[in-house]
Amino acid sequence: MRLSMTQAIATHEEHAVQTGVVLIPLNKLKKSPDNVRKTPHTKAEIEALAASIHAKGILQNLVVAPEFLESGAASGFYFVTIGEGRRQAQLLRVKRKQIADSEPVRCVIDTGNDAREISLDENVTRSAMSVMDEVEAFAGLVDGGMSVDVVSRRFGCTVRLVEQRLALARLSPKIRSAYRKGDINLDVARAFAINDDHAAQDRVFRQFAKPITHAASVRNALTAGRIPAHDRLARFVGAEAYEAAGGHLVRDLFEVDIVFFDDGELLQRIASERLDKMREALTAEGWGWVETLTGHGQVEGCAGERLHPTQRKLKAAEKKEIGQLEAKVEALDAKLEDAEEDNPLWTERDEAEAKLDALREATLLFDAKLMAHAGAAVAIDRDGRPVITKGLIKRGELKTIAKLRKADEARTGTRSGTSNSADEAEETSAGPRFTKALTERLTEARTRGLRANLAANPTVALGLLVYTLMRQSADRSSVPGVGIEARAIGFDDDDAMEKARISYAEKADEDELAFFAACIDQPTEKLLGMLAVFVAETIDLTHGGVSFDDKRRQRMGDALAAALDLDMTRHWEADEDFWSSAPKALAVAALETSPAIAGLGEQERAGMIAAFQKMKKAELARTAAQTLKGAGWLPDLLITPSREGAFAVTAAGANAIAESQAA
Template identity: 35%
Template sequence: MTRQAQTAPTAGKAVIQTGEVLEIALDKLKASPRNVRRVSHTAQDIEARAASIRYKGLLQPLVVEPEVKEGGDPSGYYLVTIGEGRRQALRLLAKRKLLSKREPVRCVVDTLNDPGEISLDENTSRRDMHPADQFEAWKDLAERKGYSAEEIAARSGVSPHVVRQRLRMGAVAPALLDIYREGGLTLEQVMAFAVSPDPERQMQVYAQLAPHQRQTYAIRRAMTEAKVPADDPRARFVGIDAYVAAGGALLVDLFTENGEGWLEDVALLDRLVAEKLQAEAVTLREAEGWKWTAAFLAYPHDHGCGRIWERPLPRTPEEEAQRAALYAERDGLIERYPDLADLPEAAEARLAEIDGELDALADTYGFDPQEKVRAGAFVVLGYDGEARIERGYVRPEDEPQAEVETAADGMNPEPDEGDGTGEDGEDDEPGEIEEPLGEANAPISPRIRADLTAHRSTALRYALAQDPDLALVALTHALLLRVFRGVGGYASCLDVRLGSRHLAADGDGIEDSAAARANAERHEAWARQMPDDPEAYWDFVVGLDADSRMGLMAHCVSLSLDAVRGWDNRPMAWKHADRLASALDLDMSDWWSPTAERYLGAVTKGQIVDAVTEGVSPEAAARLTGLRKTEMIEAAQPQLVAARWLPTCLRTPGRPLPWAQPSGEARATALGGGDGAGAPGSAGPPQAAQVRNEAA
């Protein structure tokens, strides 16, 4: 029913009709003290209203009442009962000089209704439109009017990013939006479908996933399974800009804070990676003088090549003379001041200078040019998105030809001397046929030689068991031949077999982990000292001091360790690995951290909550409830890393757990930092990369 305009009494003064529409100057409008909204409009809301008014004008008039003085006389101002947000938006436009302070504003006068009551109705009786309706309306506006995201943003007072988000949501398959309207999908699930603007793929994923499988992360993963994440090593190696410049399509997730993205043209990406790796391989071959270089996306473990290693580079006579003079000067200072505690300041400073100069003259390593002419290098894409160079590989056809051993060595097969039977197969009777004298220096038969050396082998076994030190030398020698030369049986009389599981097949990116890098550095440091000739390995091992020999043997033995709990069932081996970890007091938090890439992104939200409950506190875990998985990981990762939390299979039996220590101070230390050895990217404990007596 339309209310008829009524007259409000004003004690003989000017009469204002209720329902009358007035054009009132902006500077004559005031906020009403009887407006029930106490929480102010946000700056973002005011900005959006101002943009709408600027481009489309004031769509709804303000509802006002005249302001009166204490005596009842009108003050000439009007109080805004409904439309305070629009008034503030108009004032913002006036402040920016986009309209006058005296701009006439269309207002409806209401002196009949209670201002507080109609203000309450204004703020409670209306209902916002459903988000799906809003998304489709924005999409229609863009398509029908041809507005860009930037233009819509300017006309609506929101950021272009928000516009793109809503337009992407409007591009979701209409059937999915209808399900969303009916409550069959949440907003987060619709956002996951909107990662890719392909309605057909969206419907395929919806049909493929059962209702209980439609978690947000599962939908997003299915929508992008044929694409390459922007943080993939290939994408980081090539660079997003180079990929886009080559015509590659990039899909950006508009609904994550960090703008997660995917590269859609996988074939193009792989081609760009291969071309860049090949270019680096060519540059490496020309710059360093290798016979060949080869580029691979991953390390070719089946390459079948031998290996050469760096050797100490020869010093010039001047460098040798300088080293000798420095050593002599240092020895003279030490002899002059046998008690280093009483060393004068000047002498102490000079000793420090001498040590620095000797360090500068320390051994430098490089490849022998004569060996490089038959060797090559692999250029491999590393897990960190950088090219990794593996030098010193020798193809089988480039290996030096081994010398053929002569008959004097007793290695050539000999004619069969017979087994005591005649040509007709009958047994020779003693004395019937006189055995020929034969040659005195003729080699003995293989059968007799085997019989004799079997007796020698058993005697050697007894003697070797009586000499543990020499047994250690022999074992280390056999291990070295297998580890550094790829040979064993024909170069050592010990039948010691050494295998090494390819851990990279089970651990993604393990070759770039802190432990793997430390192992590789130690291996290279020992390899630099190995002789070129396998026959010289025995003398090399004998010449080592006891500590170096033990360290070298431990290195070789460590490469055979396999504690992977895969599909094969080896319960006794796994128990042995636990006992070995306990004996070594292994703390895996020095080498591994629960990051999104290593653990959290692969487990369920429930497992993440359980980890935080155990490693941090139940209160911290409760704060994760209701978060999306990406948000949950972002919140949980720093807490779990700081607590040095580990999954059960990485814990060392009998070793105290840092997060479970009863001492509050110890727990605070675990949660508060420390030296950060377990943080992502940490190189681990520095002692892990040390090699004992490298100069031996």
């Protein structure tokens, strides 16, 4: 029963309840209904209190008020007005069997003050300890001989939290003073802790206008010259191999994902050694030369032509295993449709796809005589994965290869080094993964763009028609994704093509012979225009990116897009829905190259990229959609490749053009 304070005092006097400092059994203490703190203590707070009490005892008495029955008699229980957190910490210790539930607790019985008022007073009038005072006090304990482990146990916090406090305590006196003055905030102070060198901290502090509020800029300035862990070379080598070779990693105690490789030369040496082993393996295959690229460069002096392998006939066991793996990848894609990037099923899918690629590659054979005059290149993609490109031909070897091919053709009657399945051997970058469903969505969008452009380009449509009919006549082989058999493929086309198709098709409702005669009488230019529309209507290059046929469709789409100079930015743009389905790694990579981020300094850009990597997928999807809107970004599946012989502007060329325009 709850009584007013006047009633409680009167009852206390009548029944002689003990006052002052007393020891009360823990199981006689209750949570007070008058405690104004309605938001409960967190689990971590209670655990920290329990650890502190276990190490040092209860340093501050609890304030309690007696509970009275309706009769006015004391119940023997007490409401905790001040110290509810300590009561809960003791209950946790009971649960851990550190104390009995009858453990005596030192309390002050207060019947002279209003319980609500003193509860409010306790929570409002006290002031929090300064962060710098706190961290310096922790450092004092360690300097006094207490280990980090002991401090963490006695204060009920993690070792990492103690190390974070010690890192702040080790900041230069100037930085700690700046925090106390308000010249930097706590996030900036944490950023200064990335480098223990006081001189470097003070130098960077002088470089910025006060107050300093941008932690990433400070961190970037203090890590200049170090290699971020998200760098392609760092990902290729890996932290474990780097440390095993004696390398030192600089980890941000306050940001788990921020790690730097301290020794760039060691990182480069390890990467070069790995690439050398890959070079040796490729040389052993019979390639005339092998180049390795650790940066963003490209092999110089290569012609547009490439060697292509032929595919040997698959054995029954190989066909079966490939079919099983394709089915497994497709099933995993279905499960991963809306999965996060860290879902363990992605690893299982990668392993299955790698095995599938290895089986396919084992069936592809290059001509040994031609290989001796061609080469291969090993590069590292943005995710740190090696990308091997085979069949590269230096311009100086073109004549030699042509002579070898001609001699082989004269001897066998067949073309050497080429085949109908050559497109299956083209190397592709091991970029971020797409599920089958997302690949189908992207290639469906590309098909829509191809059909629209083909309908407006009679020359390419005529060429495609002749090419398809010749293939069917010569070896009865089909062209992937092209259904020219007087059979239209229904599709959600854009308005312009749909109107053209309807306007021409309406005339087919006339008398058959009259319509045929009308077609014959049309000018060639008009017939070509009609032909383009109806050839375009046979195109469907949608695929899931899994099977051999899917890869052939992608190659055919690339060739057709190049012939049409297809600009997919006019037909498609990455929206939030796309980014929600795409891998996080792709979104981060796209943002990294966006105009808004690419224009930043190296260190600031690294900080932004690290922030993107920490975002939840939904937040990252919104950020990517907003940042890249109107930027013309396209995934690799939708990029139109340059036609052979076409000019491509390199980064150096773009800079030269910009300089000439500025002049």
